[in-house]
Amino acid sequence: MRSEKVVHLSSMASPQATSMAVCEDHGEYSATVAQVLSHTFRSPCPHCKAARIAKEKAELVERQRHELAWKLGDALVPKRFKGKTFETYQASSPGQAKALARCRLYVEQFQQNLEAGRCVILVGHPGTGKTHLGVSMAQAVMALTEYTAAYRTLGGILQAIRATFDGSSGQTEGSILDALVRPTLLVLDEVGASKEVPSDFELSRLFSIINGRYERMLPTIVISNLDVRELPAAMGERSADRLREGGVIVLPFTWESYRGKEGV
Numbered sequence: 001m002r003s004e005k006v007v008h009l010s011s012m013a014s015p016q017a018t019s020m021a022v023c024e025d026h027g028e029y030s031a032t033v034a035q036v037l038s039h040t041f042r043s044p045c046p047h048c049k050a051a052r053i054a055k056e057k058a059e060l061v062e063r064q065r066h067e068l069a070w071k072l073g074d075a076l077v078p079k080r081f082k083g084k085t086f087e088t089y090q091a092s093s094p095g096q097a098k099a100l101a102r103c104r105l106y107v108e109q110f111q112q113n114l115e116a117g118r119c120v121i122l123v124g125h126p127g128t129g130k131t132h133l134g135v136s137m138a139q140a141v142m143a144l145t146e147y148t149a150a151y152r153t154l155g156g157i158l159q160a161i162r163a164t165f166d167g168s169s170g171q172t173e174g175s176i177l178d179a180l181v182r183p184t185l186l187v188l189d190e191v192g193a194s195k196e197v198p199s200d201f202e203l204s205r206l207f208s209i210i211n212g213r214y215e216r217m218l219p220t221i222v223i224s225n226l227d228v229r230e231l232p233a234a235m236g237e238r239s240a241d242r243l244r245e246g247g248v249i250v251l252p253f254t255w256e257s258y259r260g261k262e263g264v
């Protein structure tokens, strides 16, 4: 509360004098006091001030995330994935435990990873929990930092781009691609999912996204069911090169699927 009352204010207070003041919530503090004509101005309680600044900052972060979600046309992390967090990931093998630890570490060191533009590739069999950990990283970055993170499947992006071609979707290809280079972290799932030779359309859009993010030094997490050796051909050598810059972290998910066992 900002109803501090000055305790020992001298009537002759000179500019920049200090005096003890009392905040109803935080108790005594040393206030800076300035006398201008007949008015006494004193600095607010530092705890209240810090709380107010933190609240304003949180509101700003919330607004920025909201605006970005609007540009992306959906929640940053789709609603059906909200429950996928590090805490709900069940590591039932040493490989899974290691993958979980590595993904957590990436988020804990997100500031350094961001400065390096370090990307992550999660590759391996379907149903091994890659999506769960990818979504968890996006959600943890938003829980622990002021940055924005988004999860999208490549198929969903391409579908949204194709839907712009007849002009009825209200979006343009440019606005979709532009929105995807904005999140501080982008988790891009189902890369190379078609198992067929990727089309030029697919490769060029994927490169636009990955290169756009590369130019802004923003990391991308790529998730694929392919073997890591198959990935460059499936996503295009140019895109793969961009991911490698900054020292990419490759996490192979080589254990068997747990899908079905847990009804995932």
Ligand SMILES: [Zn+2]
Pocket (backbone or CB within 6 Å): 001, 023, 024, 025, 026, 027, 045, 046, 047, 048, 049
């Ligand atoms: Zn206070």
